[in-house]
Amino acid sequence: MPKTTHLIENLDTFMKGVVFGNAFISILEPKSVIAPHCGPTNLRVRCHIGLQIPEGDCNITVNDKTETWSQKECLLFDDSFLHSAHNNAPDSRIVLIVDLWHPNLTLTEIKVMQELFAVKETDMDFS
Numbered sequence: 001m002p003k004t005t006h007l008i009e010n011l012d013t014f015m016k017g018v019v020f021g022n023a024f025i026s027i028l029e030p031k032s033v034i035a036p037h038c039g040p041t042n043l044r045v046r047c048h049i050g051l052q053i054p055e056g057d058c059n060i061t062v063n064d065k066t067e068t069w070s071q072k073e074c075l076l077f078d079d080s081f082l083h084s085a086h087n088n089a090p091d092s093r094i095v096l097i098v099d100l101w102h103p104n105l106t107l108t109e110i111k112v113m114q115e116l117f118a119v120k121e122t123d124m125d126f127s
Helices: 002-009 107-116
Strands: 023-028 032-037 044-052 058-062 065-067 074-077 083-087 093-101
Touching (some): 023 083
Antiparallel strands (some): 023 093, 044 074, 044 093, 058 065
């Protein structure tokens, strides 16, 4: 994953260094549901990149619109809207999730948000 990490961290739009910026692998096992929920902010757009997408009934619903992931394709959505997912397919669904700055933000707004929501060393102290 070092190459993937390098690519993500060098994206201009990746929310690097802020508390709402994440990049991680999400696995949705067969016969699983992610209950409807909203993200914490409308500062970001969440990108799902399909790594392993099963055949069958496996979808995400965002703001009452249902979408299906595709292998090696990006699915973008504003996760401040109500969204949920389910996998009724026989295999796991695996996506890489990357948080990107919302495209409606100006560079000035992004700089202000980076200052306000910067991850501090004390945020990372789990002892």
